[in-house]
Amino acid sequence: MEDWDSYDTVFIGCPVWWWTAPMIINTFTESYDFKGKTVIPFCTYASTYRDETLAKIVELTPDAKHLKGFGAVSRNTDGITEWLKEIKVIK
Template identity: 90%
Template sequence: MMKLKLFLLTVLTAFGISCYAQNNEKANRILIAYFSWSGNMEHVAKYIAEQTGGTLFRIEPVKPYPTEYTPCTEVAKAEKERNDRPAIKNKVTDWDSYDTVFIGCPVWWWTAPMIINTFAESYDFKGKTVVPFCTYASTYRDETLARIAELTPDANHLKGFGAVDRNTDGITEWLKEIKVIK
């Protein structure tokens, strides 16, 4: 009888460890890639990471944007007009291990900042699911979400989300609606 109890305990422990490993493996399959200038997008991206268990990846330009608002908007506008691809100083490690990639950015000049183009063109999205999200002040949310989807044509796409400034209201419900969390 004691051997049977030990056997059952061993089997149940192994099963529990296996389930734990599978759940953790699934959590590590979500990447939240984001570009943030003011901190609003970073706040939203961190909230999504907390909700999903995903891995955060901050998209950082090699040459930082000006810290003052007006000079930053001037640089962003010039990049858009020239169709620039600002260099990114870091790379996603273990890209192939992610199935779902959230891509987030603020709305700049009616669309995604040009560094999002750089990011999207740097990786193979075939077989991945892309979830666009953005922060915005008042307009061009839908255009920005659509642009992120356009930049990743080989991916499957889930419904995106736009947060006003750093407001996280509605994010949990959205993540449930698109079935990323329960």
Template identity: 95%
Template structure:
């Protein structure tokens, strides 16, 4: 009887560790200026059990819309690589990486280039997502895939502003959740 209880406890603990390891294998990396992309990233994390990683610039973007768009446009024109102030801990433990951002000037913000150039994506699965107002969703999703050529890619998702409608269905369609 005692051996059965010990075996049962061991199986429960191993199952719990496997669940934790499975959840640790998914990273949701995102850049968010207005909070829309963060909202979507948090929703994805809630659905997948993945770990959130906010891509924060060393030099924050202006908080007012117009000055922010001017900085973003200048970065794009100069092919800039804004510095990121934090790093993903334990990068090698992640198999699946969601990469999310808003659409800025018809594509992903340049800080996404910085992020993708900072890590080795060989053997990883990348799933792009973005938030947008009206257009350039597909171009932004394609850009994220282009920036991670060594990864396997799953179908991305574009959310209008912070609207999470359709995300659960998308995650099921790409078989990230049941």
């Protein structure tokens, strides 16, 4: 990722694969320094393991500040706008 240091806030999202975040999320988080960054986790899932996946993203970025994550069931976008307002990303 170019110009990593210019970003203060990073959304990290993924589908739930085999009950957790896919390995590419591990690779991404190992590749960058998250100290001083704000991480906002999100995921898509079919039925379960939303909380575990969001927690895994937080676990992989221990030096970051974390805002409340969001999980969307399949392609359902209900609640996304409200969540972004709640965490003060949009008005």
